[in-house]
Amino acid sequence: MDNEVQSVAQNLAITLEEHWMLFIDHVPSIGLAILIVAIGMLISSKVSALLRKAIAQKVEDTIMINFLGKAIKILLLGLFIMYALQVAGLDGIATGILTAAGASAVIIGFAFRDIGENFISGIILSFNRPFNVDETVSIGDIFGKVKNIEFRYTKLKTFDGRDVYIPNSDVIKKPVYNYTEDGYFRFDFLVGIAYEDDIDIAQELIMKVVNNTSGVYEDEMHHNFIITEELAVNTVNFKVSFWVKTFEYGKEALMIKGKVVTAVKNALVKEGFNLPANIQELKLYGDQEEFPVRVQQ
Structure with missing residues (x-):
C-alpha cells in the first residue's frame, strides 16, 4: 500500500515537473502575447480615433461616428487577441474559441435574444434613425433629449434631470415623436371669455397679442391661429x-x-373682457331654509 502511494506521488511530481518545464519554455511566447495584446489595445484606440476624425470631416453625425469608432476598436482588438493566442502557442484555444462561437451561435442567440436584438437595432439606428443627438423626442412614455446611442440602448435625459436608458429594440418598435427635427414646435392653450363678450373682437385682440410676442414665429408653412373650441x-x-x-x-x-x-x-x-371662474351649484337639503354663508363687501 505504501509502495502504491509512493508511486502515485512520484508520478504526480513528474507530471507537475513536466508541466512546469513546459510552462517555462512558453514564458517568452506568453510574455510576447501579452505585449501583443497591450500593443493591440493601443493601436486599436489610435486607429479608432483617427477614423473618427476622418469620418467627422465628411459626415456631421455624432452618433454614427461614435458607433463606427467603437465597432472598429472592438474588431481590431479581437484580431490582436486571436493573434496573441497563436503566438503563445495556444492555437487550440484560438481555434476552439472560433469553433465554439460558430457551434453555439444558435444557442447563444436564443439565450441572449434580447441582447442580440438590441445590438442589431443599435446598428439600424446608427445608419437610419428618426433623431440625432440633442434632439427632443418622446419614445413610449419617456420624454427627453437624446444624449447617445450605444450598442444596446439609447440614452435620454429627461427635463427633470433623470437619465433613461431605453433598449434599442424598443426604439425600433415604438412610435418616436421628434419635437425638434426641423426646429419648429407648436404650442396650444385654452382661454375663455364670458358669453356677453364679443367673440370676434376678442379673437382679433388675442391674435394681435400672440403675433407681437417676442419669440413667436410664423411663415407660409407655419400659421398661428385661433378657433372657438367649445361653449x-x-x-x-x-x-x-x-x-x-x-x-x-x-x-x-x-x-x-x-x-x-x-x-x-x-x-x-x-380691454374689459370678463374671464369668468367656474360656476358652483349650491343645494339645500332636508329642513335647510337658507345657505350658511355670508357675503362681505
Whole structure:
C-alpha cells in the first residue's frame, strides 16, 4: 500500500515537473502575447480615433461616428487577441474559441435574444434613425433629449434631470415623436371669455397679442391661429395655437409660451373682457331654509 502511494506521488511530481518545464519554455511566447495584446489595445484606440476624425470631416453625425469608432476598436482588438493566442502557442484555444462561437451561435442567440436584438437595432439606428443627438423626442412614455446611442440602448435625459436608458429594440418598435427635427414646435392653450363678450373682437385682440410676442414665429408653412373650441358651462373657450422656432424644447420654448399666456390674459383684462371662474351649484337639503354663508363687501 505504501509502495502504491509512493508511486502515485512520484508520478504526480513528474507530471507537475513536466508541466512546469513546459510552462517555462512558453514564458517568452506568453510574455510576447501579452505585449501583443497591450500593443493591440493601443493601436486599436489610435486607429479608432483617427477614423473618427476622418469620418467627422465628411459626415456631421455624432452618433454614427461614435458607433463606427467603437465597432472598429472592438474588431481590431479581437484580431490582436486571436493573434496573441497563436503566438503563445495556444492555437487550440484560438481555434476552439472560433469553433465554439460558430457551434453555439444558435444557442447563444436564443439565450441572449434580447441582447442580440438590441445590438442589431443599435446598428439600424446608427445608419437610419428618426433623431440625432440633442434632439427632443418622446419614445413610449419617456420624454427627453437624446444624449447617445450605444450598442444596446439609447440614452435620454429627461427635463427633470433623470437619465433613461431605453433598449434599442424598443426604439425600433415604438412610435418616436421628434419635437425638434426641423426646429419648429407648436404650442396650444385654452382661454375663455364670458358669453356677453364679443367673440370676434376678442379673437382679433388675442391674435394681435400672440403675433407681437417676442419669440413667436410664423411663415407660409407655419400659421398661428385661433378657433372657438367649445361653449362651456360659463365661458366661450378659444384654442390658441402658435409656433416657436427653436431646437431647444425646454426652458426657452416654455418661457415663450408663458409670455404669450400672460400677455393674452393682461390684454383681455385691460380691454374689459370678463374671464369668468367656474360656476358652483349650491343645494339645500332636508329642513335647510337658507345657505350658511355670508357675503362681505
